Amino acid sequence: MFLPSRRLYVALxxxxxxxxxxxxxxxxxxxxxxxLWVTDGWLAGKLDGLAIDTRAPARMGQDQENELEIxxxxxxxxxxxxxxxxxxxxxxxxxxxxxxxTLRIPNRARATASFPLTAARRGNHAIERLAxxxxxxLALAWxxxxxxxxxxxxxxxxxxxxxxxxxxxxxxIPHLMGSRNVRxxxxxxxxxxxxxxxxxxxxxxxxxxxxxxxxxxIVRRYEAERSQNLILCIDSGRWMAEEFHGRERLDHAxxxxxxxxxxxxxxxxxxGAFVFADRIQRVLPPGHHPPDRIxxxxxxxxxxxxxxxYPRALVTISRAISRRSLLVFFSDVIDxxxxxxxxxxxxxxARRHLPLFVAMRNPDLxxxxxxxxxxxxxxxxxxxxxxxxxxxxxxxSSMRQRGIQVLDxxxxxxxxxxINRYVEIKRRGIL
Numbered sequence: 073m074f075l076p077s078r079r080l081y082v083a084l085x086x087x088x089x090x091x092x093x094x095x096x097x098x099x100x101x102x103x104x105x106x107x108l109w110v111t112d113g114w115l116a117g118k119l120d121g122l123a124i125d126t127r128a129p130a131r132m133g134q135d136q137e138n139e140l141e142i143x144x145x146x147x148x149x150x151x152x153x154x155x156x157x158x159x160x161x162x163x164x165x166x167x168x169x170x171x172x173x174t175l176r177i178p179n180r181a182r183a184t185a186s187f188p189l190t191a192a193r194r195g196n197h198a199i200e201r202l203a204x205x206x207x208x209x210l211a212l213a214w215x216x217x218x219x220x221x222x223x224x225x226x227x228x229x230x231x232x233x234x235x236x237x238x239x240x241x242x243x244x245i246p247h248l249m250g251s252r253n254v255r256x257x258x259x260x261x262x263x264x265x266x267x268x269x270x271x272x273x274x275x276x277x278x279x280x281x282x283x284x285x286x287x288x289x290i291v292r293r294y295e296a297e298r299s300q301n302l303i304l305c306i307d308s309g310r311w312m313a314e315e316f317h318g319r320e321r322l323d324h325a326x327x328x329x330x331x332x333x334x335x336x337x338x339x340x341x342x343x344g345a346f347v348f349a350d351r352i353q354r355v356l357p358p359g360h361h362p363p364d365r366i367x368x369x370x371x372x373x374x375x376x377x378x379x380x381x382y383p384r385a386l387v388t389i390s391r392a393i394s395r396r397s398l399l400v401f402f403s404d405v406i407d408x409x410x411x412x413x414x415x416x417x418x419x420x421x422a423r424r425h426l427p428l429f430v431a432m433r434n435p436d437l438x439x440x441x442x443x444x445x446x447x448x449x450x451x452x453x454x455x456x457x458x459x460x461x462x463x464x465x466x467x468x469s470s471m472r473q474r475g476i477q478v479l480d481x482x483x484x485x486x487x488x489x490x491i492n493r494y495v496e497i498k499r500r501g502i503l
Contacts, residue, residue, distance in 0.1 A: 074113030075214040077207060080105065105212070112208030116215035119206060121147035122154075128199055128223045131367075132191040133232030134323060137166060140187040140199060146177040153177075153207035155214070156185045161197040164225055166190040191227040194323065194371050199223040228367040229323050230330030233487055265293045300503050301358045301397030302336045302343050302494075304329045304366070305389060308373055309349040309380035311404050314434065316483055321432050324483035325402035326370040328430070328490045332400065333366040335491055339498055344393070345369055348385035350378040355388075358397065386417035390424075398503050399427045400490065404434070407463035408470060415467065419474035426503050428477045430490055431468055435482045437461060 083105050091098030123145040129138045140160070146152045156173045166188030173185035202219040266282055269289030282290035306312075306329060312322035333343050344358030345366060354369055380403070389399065399421060405411040418427050440457035443450065468478050481489045497503055 073216060074109065074116070075205065075216065076109065077212055077214055079210075080109055080212040083212070108210060109212045112210040113213035113215055115210075116206045116208035116213055117217075119148060119217070121149065122152065122206075123147070124202065124219050126199075126202075126221050126223060128221075129189070129225060131226045131228055131231065131364075132189065133234075134191050134194050134227055134229045134319075134327070136191050136232045138189045138191075140169075140189055142173075142185045142187070142202060143182055144175060144177055144185075145182045146179055149179055150209055151176070151178050153211075154183075155205040157203040158187050158199065158221075159201050159203065160187075160189075160199040163193040163195070163227065164189050164191065164197045164199065189225070191225070194227050194229045194326065194373075196371070197225050197227060199225065226368065226371050228330065228371045230327030230370065230487070231367055233327055234331045234334040234367075266290050267293055299360075300339075300341050301393065301395055302332070302341045303358060303389065303393060303397050303399045304333065304343070304345040305385070305399055305401045306345070306347045306373065307349070307380050307401070307403035308347055308353060308375050309403075310375070310377045311380075312402075312432075313375035313377060316435060319483075320375060321404070321483050322373065322375045324432060324486050325430070326373060328487040329400075329402065330367050330370050331487055332490055332494060334363075335494065337363065344397075346385065346389055346392075347373050348380060348388075349376040350381050352385060352388055355392070358393070358395075382414040383417055386414075386421060390417075390421055393425070396503070397425050398494075398497065399425050400494075401427065401429045402432065402486070403429070404432050405464055405467040405471075406460070408467050411467045415471050415474065415476070418471065418476050422475040426477070426497070428479065428490075428493060428497075429468075429471055430479045430481065430486055431464075432483045432486055433464070433480060435484075 084102060087098050087101035087105060089098075090101060125143040125145070127141040127143070132138055140158060142156055142158070144152075144154060144156075152175075154175045154177065156175060157170065160169065167190070169187045169189065173187075175183040175185055177183045199221050201221055204217040204219060205214040206217060207214055266279060267290070269278065269291050273291050277291040279290050279292050306322075306325055308322055312320065312325060314321050329345070336343055340360075342358040342360060343366060345354060345356040346352065347354035347369070354373065356365070356369060393399075401418070403414075405414065408415075418429060421427050437457055437460055440453060441461045443454055443457075445451035445454050468480055471478050477493070479486075479489050479493055
């Protein structure tokens with residue numbers, strides 16, 4: 073299949089005018105043009121010497137911008153004029169990404185077309201194929217051609233922020249600080265050496281055999297355990313699907329989780345993750361995972377329009393994690409009745425672990441409770457919003473009273489607040 077060029081249309085128009093003066097010459101000209109058009113289209117399809125190379129980012133942070141580059145190398149023996157368009161997912165298309173680029177490539181030369189990418193939504197998104205049109209040597213016909221790319225771009229929430237916040241992580245790395253508070257419990261850690269007893273030492277550390285041998289009190293020294301556990305617990309139920317300024321509440325939670333994992337890696341902590349809704353969706357046991365493990369997991373999480381099953385999720389976490397850990401929960405609460413199972417099980421976890429509940433409030437609800445009420449309907453709306461806000465505050469207060477640390481933040485502030493609280497916990501040795 074060939075497509076006519078502008079030059080062919082002009083030539084056909086001239087031949088049509090010539091028919092008025094000489095029908096024979098005019099129709100002969102049209103027939104010749106059609107023959108030349110077919111020949112030109114056939115020649116345009118002879119592209120054994122056209123090489124196509126695509127360069128696309130394998131990963132992008134959500135809301136990050138980048139480019140898809142298409143490089144054409146011409147070794148056909150003639151000058152080429154090529155129009156290039158790209159078929160890519162809507163979630164990746166930047167402004168003007170679906171526009172057509174025209175490249176004029178001399179023989180034995182290269183030319184590049186760039187298409188803007190904007191990572192609008194987390195997940196794995198496809199760049200499927202290129203649509204090409206090559207102009208024939210007579211400039212009468214365009215030969216369409218399709219070239220498959222089959223590239224994938226993984227859009228990761230928090231990747232952009234993690235790079236921006238990496239300086240914060242390095243700023244707080246323990247060996248750069250020169251000291252680090254570590255909470256020792258009994259004979260925690262590995263045995264290091266023996267030394268003489270000094271006033272204030274824990275009597276439980278006395279080594280009685282060494283004491284009898286040396287005839288003076290000797291105590292064991294233990295190397296404190298430096299690597300601790302951080303478990304990221306992410307609710308992906310219906311409340312987390314609410315959107316604020318074009319991003320889901322879950323997007324903000326996952327961004328905070330990715331950055332927190334990046335900072336925790338600088339502290340040499342072991343990192344695990346649980347994602348749940350009405351069932352457990354992802355489980356990553358705590359460990360020193362590759363740097364891209366948590367970001368990849370976050371990119372694959374999808375919100376579900378279901379009620380989260382808190383008891384099942386928290387019981388699963390309790391059974392899976394035996395060592396004392398910092399458990400960071402990303403979710404929200406409504407009122408004491410609905411959230412009681414969550415509060416109850418978090419309180420049970422607080423006996424062994426350190427739970428930090430990140431309550432990502434609805435900013436529209438808070439502003440609705442303070443909105444003016446010019447009419448009766450607005451007054452009812454404000455009263456309902458105020459009641460929900462107070463019920464939520466009572467629930468969070470109940471959590472605090474049961475030994476659960478709480479961060480009550482707007483979704484857009486979750487990342488900054490969680491990092492600051494984590495650093496505070498590490499510096500104070502609370503864990």
